[in-house]
Amino acid sequence: MTNQFVTLPSKIRKNLNLSASKIYVIKGEVRVLKNVKVTARNGVRILLVNGVFKSSRLKRSALIFDQGSRLSAKKMHLMAANELLKPVKLADNGGIWFLGNYANASKDGLHLKTNRKNPLSHFSAQLITTNYLGRADSYISPKSGNLIGIGDDIDGFSVLGVGPTEWSIKSIKCNHSADDGIDFANSHVQIMNLEILNPIEDCINASSSRIEIHRSLKLDASKTKNIDRDLFDLETIDGASYIELHPGCSVKLKGVFGDQLVLSSPEMPRPNTRTDNEREYFFSGKIKRAALIYSINED
Template identity: 45%
Template sequence: MASEDYEVLRASITDTLELKAGRRYVVMTDVRVRKGATLVVEDGATILIQNGAVSSSEIGHAALIFEQGSVLKAGRLYVRACNDRFRPIKRADNGGLWFFGAYRSAAKDGLSVTAAPATDASSFSAVLIATYYLGHADPVSDSNDPIEDDRDGFSLMGVGPQEWDVAEVRSYHSADDGLDLTNSQIRLQRLRVVAPGEDGINLSSSTLQVARSLQVDVDITDVFDRDIFDFETDDGPSYVEIAQHCHVDICGVFGDQLHLKSPDMPAPSEADGVSYRFKDFLRQSPALVYSLNED
């Protein structure tokens, strides 16, 4: 790749930074968009997150983290894994993409955010955010170091409905869960999750609303406990609310200890490891997948 085709992002973004279409921007460490800073992304721009361990990163890998109070303004944004030659690669071994809000306090994987007044709220807007091969899997050998635990490709922590204005999310080949929400509440027009390493949608005391299209492809593999939906309820219930007339295309193991309310979608089997498939519009009413107090 010619040198003029890419630019390495600095570790701390503290003002307004514009990313141009036709260039590739490389994340080589723990890159933070700080409170009060704005990342403006031209339609079609690409961010590359480099694979491999990074000693200077708080989470041990390169990652792009939008901190509480930061701003994203984007058209269509593409985020991909890359190798040390800044070439896109079909292997996930990085820290992923993170968004922190002020809506609720939240913590996971050694990172945390504390609820704050509306004056400290974040603002994330985009037509589309599409991610490819983000996150990383568990280490091959046993480790007690939490930094080495598997990591989701696309994570939101403490993000509220007034902070999130992203119409569509696509998550392809995440090393762990395809989309992970912790103590968050957001709405999407369209969501597509394809071939995550573990669960398709993981919610921890969160609400996800999908209006027009929900596609989750979690084909059964030899990975244990890999589901379409995985909900945790440590700080309250978790819900996926799917609007009437939304097109739903989901396949894989539905998820255990979950409840489904829908006259359109068949009830999932209570037996372990049974594949579930539904592909159609919700013609009669909205659908609700939820867990009130079970993990």
């Protein structure tokens, strides 16, 4: 049967194959445990059901790949859904998480410590696309129309303590995330293509991380009434943060560049990076020489 809904268990303890002929549902927290491999066939769809799930430490639906787990995917698509399992244009979930064994890291109540007794994680995919993942600090209830306050917000796509030998996800597209489009904490990864469209807050948040972009980087955080919403937010809690753009990379940026950052590039125009700057930055082109965006000691 095509389009059959399959609800994933809260803990995936055995190797699991995901079929493109089924739609997988996450209600609450789903964790892929260490030494477990998830294989996703081309075109797999996963729905994260919006709303409160008290059994989840994030209190929302989330897909978490634990330290020492593995993913092997081609093209995989994740999206928010309502209780009727219909995709919706509302982000009120915990997003997708990848936890490595490269460095200690923590965010949103999840704490990761390196453990050499555990295997390295390994995450491989041709493309992961996300739509309306994450959780804002408040939202308008679709039932009552009232503004609901939540507290902390959660990013759509989170990478914690992942090293270069653990990461082989080539392309990522994050659309309409509730907080940051993608967040890297204490990680070092290489990505061929990264595209982030219209997050509620920043496009890329990197804390003491190194991200290498090889072929294309497209970030669109066009100006809205929201302030302190940047293309890049680089934090330096445990060390410097770097975003490296390799020679030949196609770059398209639209939005406020970010506070207290340094752009080293012979081709890209110099951005305004003063604190609380709200001037929009534009650049579109293929760079011939490498470019570096970094922060050494400014958060």
